[in-house]
Amino acid sequence: MEEHNFELVDVEYVKEGTNWYLRVFIDKKGGITIDDCELVSKSLEKTLDKEDPIKNSYILEVSSPGLDRPLKKDSDFERYKGRIVDIKLYKAFNKKKEYSGELIGLKDNIVYIIDEDGNELSFNRNDIAIIRLAILF
Template identity: 60%
Template sequence: MSKREDYEARVEAFLLPVMEENHFELVDVEYVKEAGTWYLRAYIDKEGGFTVDDCEMVSRRLGDWLDKEDFIDESYILEVSSPGLGRPLKKEKDFKRSMGEQVEIKLYRAVDRQKDFTGVLAAYDENTVTIRYEDGSESTFDRKDIALIRLAFDF
């Protein structure tokens, strides 16, 4: 397990009981480096919507625990937020909840000179994702080739 994966797993293990206690959902935890700065992000949600007070409470509890445990070597910025409308599908529960919904898929490399695809999530397993287009045809993508998959929104 990489250092990044270890950090994410430890934070997730701490947050899961906090989520359960408050009837929240832990959507994701990520430890990433962007523009030379490390970020530890916890994405949380709840039915009916997430408030600033919810965010502050989780941020304080997580921050206090991280200060006490002090297991992250690098300096980092802690962020606790809602995943927003453009929430990526990452975990089994995300895919299950999104079956039959319109999704956007962005690939790392083009397929037939195209990297972006939109269709209804028709099937998935641990290795592939299948979408159905309006004309009834389908495309199946290897998960390792998918840079991002999220719910699609018409504005």
């Protein structure tokens, strides 16, 4: 993947119904095309078939993380500074579990946003179930 400048965003291995899915989310500067997904899928299939790390059968899916991509890596918080994010917490804070606002950044494992009322809020990264880029209409 590195030779094509793809970034591995996330990997999921989940069971849905009777099928197992190995989902690989990739990104690159300028965005991902269907040809990129096909290239990575074929490359991964060869490696996975050779190494055989997953013994049961599964469906391999390769895609972009989407417009509402989750922020996982420290570099994501720098890359998307200034963008609107949606945050879901494990436990309620001020009687709410969901927040939205402009991403200010990440420092010392604390995520900072400015909410729609202009208040600066901070959340310990360990308290965040998921943080995603917001889709604005």
